[in-house]
Amino acid sequence: DSGVTQTPKHLITATGQRVTLRCSPRSGDLSVYWYQQSLDQGLQFLIQYYNGEERAKGNILERFSAQQFPDLHSELNLSSLELGDSALYFCASSASPGPGTEAFFGQGTRLTVV
């Protein structure tokens, strides 16, 4: 158990809908990362927050947004969902924003868009 908690574990929703994925980092970690893993794209970095502020942006679509709250938990919002958004979404946390800092992954949320 990495100490990073993600909810829900599974999510099935229809195209066009909006969902929110939640992540609680390890105790003491200030930095949160979001990754998407799919069969064709592999494991891709989406976005990073550190102590409530956006730190780095990767391949995140405009339909997706995230935020980190004062209690350090983070939410990833996915809207206007398409079939291609079906994937495993991982959250990871680290003590500092890096670089060169170990990041620990949560168990992921499996999103299925039908």
Next chain:
Amino acid sequence: QQPVQSPQAVILREGEDAVINCSSSKALYSVHWYRQKHGEAPVFLMILLKGGEQKGHEKISASFNEKKQQSSLYLTASQLSYSGTYFCGTEGPGADGLTFGKGTHLIIQP
């Protein structure tokens, strides 16, 4: 740019050794290694930093050639529990998240 991992897959007998390579075309600050079992979260194994510092599991060794932007993960006396997909994640000096390779599938047979 995505780092290139090799081999794509390897099958070993328990007790045999394996080397997994990771190569990048851009200047790196660090290389991170993870193991992932099917449907589970990637598990942190090791991080290698520019300058020679390493952090990670005692039983796993790795190297980082800064000049060539290459890293290798060494798995010795493999155990059944080593099976899974190994990913290297590379990081530049800008702390802009990890760029992962496509993974190396490792199967350990009894």
